[in-house]
Amino acid sequence: MGRPVPRKEGRAKVTGAARYVDDLAFDGLLYGATVRSPVARGRLRRIEFGAGVPWDEFTVVTAADVPGENAVALITPDQPYLAAEFVNHAEEAVVLLAHEDPHLLERARRAVHLDIEPSPAVFTIEDSLAKKEIIWGDDNVFKSYLVEKGDVDAAWSGADLIVEGEYRTGAQEHLYIETNGVVAVADAREGVTVWGSMQCPYYVHKALLKLFPLPEEKIRVVQAETGGGFGGKEEYPSVIAGHAALLAWKSGRPVKIIYDRAEDMAATTKRHPSLTRHRTAVTRDGKLLAMEIDFTVDGGAYSTLSSVVLSRGTIHAAGPYLCPNVRIRSRAVATNAPPHGAFRGFGAPQSIFALERHLDKVAREVGLSPAELRRRNFIREGETTATGQVVREPVDMDGLLARAFELSDYHAKRERFARENADGAKIKRGIGFASFMHGAGFTGSGEVFLQSVVGCEADAEGRVRVLAASTEIGQGTNTIFAQIAADALRLDYESVEVLRPDTASVPNSGPTVASRTCMIVGKLVESAAVGLRQTLVGSGLLSEGYTAGEWRAACAAYVERHGAFKSFSRYEPPPGIRWDEGAYRGDAYGAYAWAVYVAEVAVDLVSYEARVSDFVAVQEVGRVIHPVLAAGQIEGGVAQSIGWALYERVAWREGRMTNAQMTNYIIPTAMDAPPIRVHFEETPYPHGPAGAKGIGELPMDGGAPAILAAIENATGVVFEHVPLMPEDLMRGLGRES
Amino acid sequence: MGKVTINLTVNGEPRAAEAHPMERLLDVLRRQLQLTGTKEGCGEGECGACSVLLDGALVNSCLVPALQADGANIKTIEGVAAGEDLHRVQQAFVEHGGAQCGICTPGMVLAAVSLLERNARPTESEVRTALAGNLCRCTGYTKIFEAVLRACERS
Numbered sequence: 043m044g045r046p047v048p049r050k051e052g053r054a055k056v057t058g059a060a061r062y063v064d065d066l067a068f069d070g071l072l073y074g075a076t077v078r079s080p081v082a083r084g085r086l087r088r089i090e091f092g093a094g095v096p097w098d099e100f101t102v103v104t105a106a107d108v109p110g111e112n113a114v115a116l117i118t119p120d121q122p123y124l125a126a127e128f129v130n131h132a133e134e135a136v137v138l139l140a141h142e143d144p145h146l147l148e149r150a151r152r153a154v155h156l157d158i159e160p161s162p163a164v165f166t167i168e169d170s171l172a173k174k175e176i177i178w179g180d181d182n183v184f185k186s187y188l189v190e191k192g193d194v195d196a197a198w199s200g201a202d203l204i205v206e207g208e209y210r211t212g213a214q215e216h217l218y219i220e221t222n223g224v225v226a227v228a229d230a231r232e233g234v235t236v237w238g239s240m241q242c243p244y245y246v247h248k249a250l251l252k253l254f255p256l257p258e259e260k261i262r263v264v265q266a267e268t269g270g271g272f273g274g275k276e277e278y279p280s281v282i283a284g285h286a287a288l289l290a291w292k293s294g295r296p297v298k299i300i301y302d303r304a305e306d307m308a309a310t311t312k313r314h315p316s317l318t319r320h321r322t323a324v325t326r327d328g329k330l331l332a333m334e335i336d337f338t339v340d341g342g343a344y345s346t347l348s349s350v351v352l353s354r355g356t357i358h359a360a361g362p363y364l365c366p367n368v369r370i371r372s373r374a375v376a377t378n379a380p381p382h383g384a385f386r387g388f389g390a391p392q393s394i395f396a397l398e399r400h401l402d403k404v405a406r407e408v409g410l411s412p413a414e415l416r417r418r419n420f421i422r423e424g425e426t427t428a429t430g431q432v433v434r435e436p437v438d439m440d441g442l443l444a445r446a447f448e449l450s451d452y453h454a455k456r457e458r459f460a461r462e463n464a465d466g467a468k469i470k471r472g473i474g475f476a477s478f479m480h481g482a483g484f485t486g487s488g489e490v491f492l493q494s495v496v497g498c499e500a501d502a503e504g505r506v507r508v509l510a511a512s513t514e515i516g517q518g519t520n521t522i523f524a525q526i527a528a529d530a531l532r533l534d535y536e537s538v539e540v541l542r543p544d545t546a547s548v549p550n551s552g553p554t555v556a557s558r559t560c561m562i563v564g565k566l567v568e569s570a571a572v573g574l575r576q577t578l579v580g581s582g583l584l585s586e587g588y589t590a591g592e593w594r595a596a597c598a599a600y601v602e603r604h605g606a607f608k609s610f611s612r613y614e615p616p617p618g619i620r621w622d623e624g625a626y627r628g629d630a631y632g633a634y635a636w637a638v639y640v641a642e643v644a645v646d647l648v649s650y651e652a653r654v655s656d657f658v659a660v661q662e663v664g665r666v667i668h669p670v671l672a673a674g675q676i677e678g679g680v681a682q683s684i685g686w687a688l689y690e691r692v693a694w695r696e697g698r699m700t701n702a703q704m705t706n707y708i709i710p711t712a713m714d715a716p717p718i719r720v721h722f723e724e725t726p727y728p729h730g731p732a733g734a735k736g737i738g739e740l741p742m743d744g745g746a747p748a749i750l751a752a753i754e755n756a757t758g759v760v761f762e763h764v765p766l767m768p769e770d771l772m773r774g775l776g777r778e779s
Numbered sequence: 780m781g782k783v784t785i786n787l788t789v790n791g792e793p794r795a796a797e798a799h800p801m802e803r804l805l806d807v808l809r810r811q812l813q814l815t816g817t818k819e820g821c822g823e824g825e826c827g828a829c830s831v832l833l834d835g836a837l838v839n840s841c842l843v844p845a846l847q848a849d850g851a852n853i854k855t856i857e858g859v860a861a862g863e864d865l866h867r868v869q870q871a872f873v874e875h876g877g878a879q880c881g882i883c884t885p886g887m888v889l890a891a892v893s894l895l896e897r898n899a900r901p902t903e904s905e906v907r908t909a910l911a912g913n914l915c916r917c918t919g920y921t922k923i924f925e926a927v928l929r930a931c932e933r934s
Contacts, residue, residue, distance in 0.1 A: 046874075046876075053869075054881075055878045056865065056869040056872045056873055056878055056888055057856065057857070057860050058814075058816015058855065060881050062815075062818070065815035067813070216916075217916050218916055219818070219826055219828055219882040219883045219914060219916055220818070220880070220882040268880065269882025270879075270880040270882060270917055271880075302822055303821040303822055303823070516879035516881065517879065671876065673876070673921075674917070674918055674919075674922050677918060677919035678879065678918050680919055681920065682916070703821075703823065704820075704821045704823065704914070709916065710919075710920075711911050711914060712910040712913070712920045712923070713907055718921050
């Protein structure tokens with residue numbers, strides 16, 4: 043624990059031996075393709091199969107072929123696998139094709155013509171809220187929340203100052219380097235088996251169970267090595283797995299669907315665009331009196347996960363600050379875009395961006411430095427958050443801020459840049475920061491409902507296997523689970539392995555999302571491992587303080603006596619955690635990670651490019667289990683936040699992504715990534731494995747507001763949206779000069 | 780156009796493949812020669828996941844027509860380690876966190892190997908330039924740079 047042991051599957055990854063889904067070979071394989079709607083909304087009149095294609099060689103599936111429910115099982119079953127009569131977004135799947143020749147398949151895909159009578163569509167949050175067209179339910183609203191603390195209405199009259207602002211964030215493509223893909227085999231007798239690139243095998247299992255008239259045990263989902271997820275392989279794999287399985291069901295042959303990059307970018311989920319309005323009452327000396335926050339996310343055409351993305355965004359909207367009176371109203375609305383979905387941070391980066399930019403504005407109007415305003419309002423142990431959660435951790439935002447400023451040389455640089463920028467330099471430099479927190483695990487009662495289970499198994503040689511559905515998607519699940527189990531059993535890291543997630547052989551330990559793998563599932567790994575030890579001690583086969591040899595002998599004796607040796611652990615909430623779903627009050631998360639990020643930028647006044655030239659990330663995430671993997675999570679998340687802030691613009695036309703190519707949707711390259719300096723403060727969390735909390739999403743939250751604060755510091759111009767592209771900078775800076 | 784026979788040397792072994800002349804070298808390697816370590820990320824030469832060495836030069840195999848590989852000497856990720864012994868770049872990637880999800884790793888390793896063959900002691904800036912054609916979405920590149928620089932210290 044705390045040591046940089048080699049990544050479990052590291053060797054397979056650096057030698058090319060790791061098998062991703064497209065690397066799996068099957069006899070008699072067919073390739074599958076998807077015919078998608080070119081229009082955003084309309085009524086499907088006819089499907090025409092064009093000339094010049096030997097259609098009798100093809101397996102063709104439409105909505106009429108769906109054996110079970112034609113709805114992707116997630117939260118609300120409103121999204122069909124295949125549109126039957128109406129299409130609600132461009133790229134919506136209508137027809138599936140399979141053939142053994144991928145080249146002929148592509149020709150056939152292009153030869154299918156969908157005759158769709160277009161209907162008026164909605165493409166913006168504003169038009170959806172204005173009910174320009176009703177495209178979902180009665181009012182275009184998937185979900186809304188109200189969080190209230192204190193009495194906001196009574197607070198305005200006591201304010202010295204009221205500050206208002208409006209902030210926007212754009213869609214973001216995950217751009218995992220491995221596109222979505224699955225292979226399915228299916229028949230009525232043997233059932234359905236799917237291998238795929240995915241984060242959540244049991245989500246796919248649940249979805250297939252509704253799609254086919256089969257019992258649970260006839261559906262098997264296996265995670266192949268997965269080339270990045272970031273949320274993009276949380277809910278979407280249920281769709282593509284369903285498609286491949288439908289083709290396999292009809293053809294009786296294995297079917298592989300691997301999206302090409304353009305299809306993956308255009309048709310799969312993206313980060314929810316958002317619009318946030320703030321109204322804040324403050325005293326003359328910068329104490330927050332009231333915060334009224336209105337937060338809206340664009341969910342796209344179907345509800346998918348928007349309600350939970352909205353929930354996390356809502357709860358994080360007031361940040362790590364103490365304010366006696368808070369009202370947060372939020373809603374996820376429908377538009378005729380492909381559904382937006384899970385993406386690292388899950389709504390929190392959007393609402394935190396708005397809050398941090400707004401607090402910089404409050405500081406300016408009050409006449410305090412951004413840092414001093416924060417210092418006067420940081421939440422402390424024993425105080426309550428917007429949802430009324432009493433912070434029980436020894437949180438020290440002041441300390442994190444001081445450390446981040448020290449490591450980045452913040453104050454000296456601020457002075458130096460001001461001096462140098464005044465010289466008429468064509469490159470202006472600036473430095474800025476954001477302070478924030480991120481809750482680990484499912485929101486509210488989520489973990490209680492999930493009832494996650496993890497198993498540990500030992501064989502007669504004393505080797506231990508961890509049985510969990512948590513997937514390795516690059517973040518290090520295999521490695522830290524092995525470390526946690528080895529530490530709990532006082533064995534070598536090498537004597538523990540983590541089984542590949544396969545619903546036929548691992549219990550449901552919940553989805554690989556929400557910064558829960560380490561803190562929540564890792565804790566279950568720890569207790570399942572402890573269960574093995576206790577069983578041996580309890581049965582008199584082992585005494586505490588054992589050697590590795592004694593452990594092996596005890597396991598051998600136990601297996602000899604009982605056949606198998608397994609221990610399972612089920613989630614129990616830590617004592618004192620309470621959440622009221624109706625009032626949206628209480629302990630929103632079991633624990634939070636706390637952070638201050640500092641970004642340094644160089645803004646070129648000739649090309650209007652902004653470049654992040656240095657980055658310091660300071661955070662408190664409980665005990666760090668693996669320093670290299672943990673730092674890797676932070677560095678990767680920061681790079682994604684830099685992309686979101688400065689490079690990654692999804693260009694929309696009539697609800698279609700028009701830049702669905704790596705050529706013109708730009709993510710940070712090796713030339714763009716700044717030095718990212720990561721520092722951990724470690725305060726052990728009593729309910730995490732060996733004191734660890736969650737880490738995965740946190741680094742997505744702070745980059746964008748810190749970068750825009752740095753740009754403001756460099757140029758004197760305030761920007762209130764991301765992505766901030768060179769043309770935006772040109773317009774903004776041009777307006778000033 | 781019919782298929783033609785392509786003769787090439789892959790990881791030191793003579794191999795033959797039947798391919799359409801314009802078929803992508805990437806598909807010849809993956810589908811015909813079952814060398815699936817070479818990955819497809821974008822199919823348009825932007826991401827570098829399909830990088831291989833062709834007669835010693837780093838190329839995107841998604842942009843190389845099969846015909847152009849006829850007679851060529853190809854090194855893929857499967858040919859980088861010497862048997863069980865990892866190349867120092869591979870070893871450094873494992874130890875210093877250079878690989879996360881691993882999908883860009885084969886291309887990234889080949890780009891780094893190619894750099895070290897030309898320049899045994901690159902600066903960080905030279906590493907950045909050499910890897911600029913290989914996209915990674917997991918690491919933020921920090922640990923990849925560190926791995927490449929550490930690999931140079933091994934030799």
